[in-house]
Amino acid sequence: MESTESSYVSSPEEVAMKRTPPPPTDPAEKPTYIRFLVSNALAGAVIGKGGSTITDFQSQSGAKIQLSRSHEFFPGTTDRIIMISGTIDETLKAMELILDKLLSEIHAEGDYEAGTRTKVRLIVPNSSCGSIIGKGGAIIKSFIEESQAGIKISPLDHNYYGLNDRLVTLSGNLDEQLRAIDLILSKLMEDTHYKQTMSVPFSYAGVFFSAFHGMPYGHVPPVAQMAPSAVSYGPTVAGRKFQNNKEDQSNSVTIGVADEHIGLVVGRGGRNIIEISQISGARIKVSDRGDFMSGTTDRKVTISGSQRSIRAAESMIMQKVAYASERLMD
Template identity: 65%
Template sequence: MEKPTHLKFLVSNASAGSVIGKGGSTITDFQKESGARIQLSRNQEFFPGTADRIIMLSGKIDDVLKAMDLILNKLLSEIQSEDGDDAEQRSKVRLVVPNSCCGAIIGKGGVTIKSFIEESGASIKISPQDNNFIGLADRIVTLAGSFEEQMQAIDLILSKLSEDHLYLQSMNAPLSYPSVLFAGFHHVPYPFVPPPVGPAAYNNYGPQYNNYGPPNGGGGRYMNNTKEDRANSLTIGVADEHIGVVVGRGGRNISEISQTSGARIKISDRGDFMAGTSNRKVTITGSLRSIRAAEAMIKQKVDSVAEINEPL
């Protein structure tokens, strides 16, 4: 008898709503049609370092793949209705895989992941383990390509992972990450370019985060705190050419970020840059939780356009 397996992946809050449907109608239909169980993390329960919710599909491999097919088709059709025919090439699937199981995808000398890339035609990238989050034992596997290429890559990856008993055991892990602690700001190369000089006050970023900032206050973020939690503010620098993707058409993106996170977001006027840079000032105000969520969503928007413009 085939053992049940599972697959976890990330979706935006808006996409999670599309998967659930009005009164849960869509998720109920998808479960009936596929035979897989579909679970979502609760609203505001995000994967650490992101503003994205987690979806877990469980059941037989074929049932899980069918559910993934249904969900991705729905989300892709909605993206295409907004952004046109190029949406498929820009869409990405981000799988959540236990760190202990990533070796099976990579293979000795990278031979397995290379074969998966060749066979599927999809781009497959595995994130480094994020040491900024204490207790986080999962990594992100990002797939890019056409819908068919992504589904083929998912089939190959899931089949390989399902051979690993450790992976099958991880199906019982909770969807939320209550025991994961943020141990510092996430410093990776992205166009939130830090100013060349000036101190940054990282203390009081929530009770368990005090004094975890980098020495000498390096970084492009300035946290200003007051006694009232709702009055915290954070200023980050975003490259001028990437402000458009943060704002969105008719202000759609920035409105969505503000509504989802609960934070207020203000962008400096054109020509009003952070000292010594060509980066516009984006000031996020609200509770500590809402600020972190808004910053993660802004970073995600900037990352998406930065990757599209990367030279081949």
């Protein structure tokens, strides 16, 4: 008895299609990202009035551009973080737009002359730096030669527990920097560790400075009682009432600063610490002379406010202390 079911024979073309794997995805179309630093003073130029500039740059490039908030700095600096994400072409286009805008701002302020080599600091995970250094530094040397930009990779800063990023500084003119960024980003896209770090662009909440007696961010010790004559500095920005905000008054961290460094932290007439207080929104108290952290000769510095403002203030104080330490070593 013959079967009534009809049989179907594939054509040679269909057989070939089944056997041939799909073409590989073009690397240029894969999503990537890049992070770099911008000074707090120049961040406004990237944002524009009402966000107009950053919106325009996103529209022109097709990339997504994120900027850390005014009190969120890279550890040890007072610089904010810009993250650009998209395809490699979109990312490079956005990078070009932003760097060109920053150059025009510097030029307008009279701090830039034609032909001047400027610097851009990229943030790269420590685990991915090996891929752009290469065996015996072969890859980074080839990048320097091909781009004509200076490329320096900072060591991992062990002063900040929990910090797993390094800074890659590119020096040169805009074209040289962009060529170097293209080479570096293309190489980073081959690294699996780099792709895994894309989800958390700005989080340094677990990072704290090892030289201080302060606790890691998030730990809230009781407020230290300061001497009646202790110097107190609070934000005086018009229109901002920090005392009435429960969040700003709910946290307090006391850290120790070496007595020989406290003068540079405070500044002449309190100028430095007043500025730190105004930028961060935190209230800062410095203990009187002779009032030290228990068992040390470190002065007490109590920072109160929201956790964000405490982080910002502590980061700026760290920078002052680091600078003071460098001066003593010279």
